[in-house]
Amino acid sequence: MKKHLLLLLFCGFLLTISAQEERLYSPDGLTMVMVNCSTDQLHYSVRSTFPYSDTLGNVFIQPSNIGIELDNGTILGRNPKVTKIERNSVNQEVAAYFYRKAKIQDQYNELIISFKGDFQVIFRAYNSGIAYRFVTKRKESLVIKQEIAEFNFSGSKWNGSCKEPEALIPYVNRQPAKNGDFSEQFCTSFENTYVDMFLHDMANDRLAFLPMLVKQRFMPSWESNSNNWHLRMAVITEADLHDYPGMYLKHTEGNSMIGYFAPLPKKWEQGGHNNLQYVVKERHDYIAKTAGTRNFPWRVIAITTEDKDLADNDLVYLLSEPSKVADISWIKPGKVAWDWWNNWNIWGVDFKAGINNETYKYYIDFAADKGIEYVILDEGWAVNKQADLFQVVPEIDLPMLVKYAESKDVGIVLWAGYAAMDKDMERVCKHYSEMGVKGFKVDFMDRDDQIVVNFYERMAAMAAKYHLFIDFHGAYKPTGLSRTYPNVLNYEGVFGLEQCKWVDSKTDMVGYEVTIPFIRMLAGPMDFTQGAMRNGAYWCYFPSWNEPMSQGTRCRQLAEYMVFDAPFAMLCDAPTAYMQEPECTEFIAKVPTVWDETRILDGRVGEFIVSAKRKGDTWYIGAITDWNARTVEIDLKALGITSGTVTMFVDGPNAHRKGVDYQKKTVAVPADGKLKVELAPGGGAAITVR
Secondary structure, three states: OHHHHHHHHHHHHHHHHHOOEEEEEOOOOOEEEEEEOOOOEOEEEEEEOOOOOOOOOOEEEEEEEEEEEEOOOOEEOEOOOEEEEEEEEEEEEEEOOOOOOOEEEEEEEEEEEEEOOOEEEEEEEEOOEEEEEEEEEOOOOEEEEEEEEEEEEOOOOOOOOEOOOEEEEOEOOOOOOOOOOOHHHHOOOOOOOOEEEEHHHOOOOOEEOOOEEEEEEEOOHHHOOOOOOEEEEEEEEEEOOOOOOOEEEEEOOOOEEEEEEOOOEEEEEEEOHHHOEEEEEEEOOOOEEEOOEEEOOEEEEEEEOOHHHHOOOOHHHHOOOOOOOOOOOOOOOEEEEOOOOOOOOOOOOOOOOOOOHHHHHHHHHHHHHHOOOEEEEOOOOEOOOOOOOOOEOOOOOHHHHHHHHHHOOOEEEEEEEHHHHHOOHHHHHHHHHHHOOOEEEEEOOOOOOHHHHHHHHHHHHHHHHOOOEEEEOOOOOOOOHHHHOOOEEEEOOOOOHHHHHOOOOOOOHHHHHOOHHHOHHHHOOOOOOOOOOOEEOOOOOOOOOOOOOEEOOHHHHHHHHHHOOOOEEEEOOOHHHHHOOHHHHHHHHHOOOOOOEEEEEEEEOOOEEEEEEEEOOEEEEEEEEOOOOEEEEEEHHHHOOOOOEEEEEEEOOOOOOOOOOEEEEEEEOOOOOEEEEEEOOOOEEEEEEO
């Protein structure tokens, strides 16, 4: 009788747990996640609230279903049965490698809910956002039919105290098929500008890649008559992506989106750009086949009320797996003289410039003279369309160039197409590592299905084995692999400066450049490839393949070495162009690429940003603006600077007409610590304070 009574009490306890709505607060108490386990489908919602209060504040994300659908019809999260609930609080310091800061404060509250069916859902709440992930603990492998990941944002449809949310949408650069098939959209370079619109107007037939920003304005109940709307922003992305496809966002209705995933390729053939890609011809009807015991990717929602916080958000790094590389002493970040953007267009020499030994020796001599750590041989050093990295064009003596560079303390980096690298990865890495090559720029993956995601990790691990670093191009956004494999120094996945070789003046690169620090860069470093010495003011820019220019001013290009995170940073222009600009070149050469500390002093998405980064006892400050001239005030006291000298590269008085116009000034730190800087339209400022 007692056993039966105990059993009934235990069952009643489980029913009580399963009926609970669990609440999880951020450490500062200002964000609350509500997880409901008692409905047909597991769901969560997010509210802004009073610190640690049961008084519910504004709903930011309405109830949104989450789950994983298996091929046998099982849906993890459907009619959930809770078996255990755990809570943790963590506050620790994490060392960061080759990052925008040397140490990160890792502080969060955690909710772990275990369910019948051998799976868990883990939620974490940070002051800077929330994240959740599924964990499965099954012996047999899993075939994932689909993942349920909803993002239902509040708006007038839900709550009269909210305005309709706006979104900055990075659509994939493929047009939708008329038959509703998304297959073509799964092949994308993840490079596009943002479309600024109401979320409810987002196209239903186009996918958006991550990260993506949603802006919401709330009217707190106690201010209902004040017309004082409060801004709250969310950037959606993912972290710790392994053996699983990347997530896109697809609009459904109103202010709602769902996660959307590329099905696993079934058949493919070599082709695409110069025969260096794998073109998918057929896909399975499921998105992944994977281990039964595993952690699934984190679904990350960075949340803030201030734009500038987005540009210094560390969630992706913190949520990713720590380093698998025991010894990282051989990894050397730095800057690289790049050949492709300037089209090998050097002048004033007694040889014909191009892909040949004389040209690359010229690049190496330039790098050695200026203290640039690397020279890259981009596409063209290997025989075209052969996808064979052992077939070197006869104009290039690669062993000779590597030895020549080594004699001048310069490292050689090689460009490689995806298919060429994938088919013979270990042999390629071993051969070129033994030759003395320092790393690879791997390009044209242009997908993020499970096969390609696994290629990234295999590539990172193999490169680490042979002490090579990697710069991924034709790449999806970073998801924290740089923490797991610190030899992955950079990613493209950005509408970079290369676009100025062909996009017309209607493309607002200046506006894009003051947007990506708050959205794309939240995911991780980006190889934007700044450093142009030809700079077009608003009405002067035009595209040119052979003599490309940037939009905006010269000082803007200098400032972007501080504004953009890039442990492996390109100098995009020709050595000859830099040698004619010794002041600017000296500044670029001395700017670090990894930092001890980063502070975003001010900024607004799409308008301007002021970034301060410290290396040792020196602060480097970069400011850039949109096409509006503006004055920015930099509070040096906030950086602990009360005396000393300030060296500034600032827009010249005619920079609005002639983008190359700049002035270099040295001034004393103002008595009040407030430094006022004038930015021209499309302008910038690069400041050093010791």
